Amino acid sequence: MPADVLLFSNSRPPGAEVPFAHAAEPLRRHLGERVVWFLPWAGHDLDAYTGFVGDALREVLGPLDVRGLHAEPDPAATIRDADPDRETVFGGGGNTFRLRRRVGDNGVLAALRDRTDLRYAGASAGSNLACPTIMTTNDMPIVDPGGLDALGRIPVQINPHYLDPDPHSTHRGETREERIHEFHEENAVTVVGQREGAWLHGTDTSLTLDGYTARLFRRGHEPAELAMGTDLTWLTT
Incomplete structure (x- = not known):
């Protein structure tokens, strides 16, 4: 039975x-x-990044044992051997392509696909990794990711840091909405555009938006606004 997932647009609204x-x-x-x-692995200085996130989580939650998976002799084996009642996984934000490349190279991606009984949390790039693919990230492909397929812990795509079109902007490139429309020209998977502060909580029987609002994009449908607390379980069936 798949364990819970908690997927944030970002760590700090x-x-x-x-x-x-x-x-x-x-x-x-x-x-x-x-x-x-x-x-x-979405970051560059892995030790510093792990320390920063560990300190941030402890400041909010109190005592918490946060360990960098990169420091393990065999990160994939650590995941394969993890106890779901005592251990969980958190994917950090940063560059999604770099994260996908590293977890593909070191076997963590395959191990996590097998360990759906482990709870998973993510922010930004870490949330992209929980989707069927990383194709709705906002990031520049600074490395060849070795594939676009991801964990598939939820059956929809996330676009983190979703930005609404600014009618006063002088920017002439595509808006976020236009880029997601381009995605749907080639792919049928639903996309949830998470505004800053929003998160998705998924269980084996439910999917809920919380924290803030989001925008729903489905192929062949007009975009729809999603209020905080919206039940999205219907997207999982």
Whole structure:
């Protein structure tokens, strides 16, 4: 039976000084007292990134054992051997293509696909990794990711940091909505455009938007606004 997922648009919404403070309660319920294996590969300085996220989570949640998976002799084996009652996984934000490349190269992607019984949380790039593919990330492909397929822990795509069109902008490139429309010219998978502060909570029987609003994009349909607290379970069937 698949374990819960908690997928954030970002770690710190506008106006917030402390990362994850806007989501303290869902994080506390999700992580519990488990060891948190942090995936830092979307960043560059892996030790520093792990330390930053660990400190941020402890500031919000209190004592918490956060460990960088990159420091393990065999990260994939650590995932394969993890106890779902005592351990969980957190995918950090950064560059999604770099994250996908690293977890593909070191076997963590394959191990996580097999361990759907492990709870998974992610922010930004880490949330993209939980989707069927990483194709709705906003990031520049700074490395060849070795594939676009991801974990498939939820059956919809996330576009984190979703931005609404600014009628006063002088930018002449595609809006985020136009880019998602281009995605749907080639793909039929539903996309949830998560505005800053929003997250998706998925269980084996439900999918819910919380934290803030989002925008729903389905092929052949007009985009729809999603209020905080919207039940999206119907998208999983």
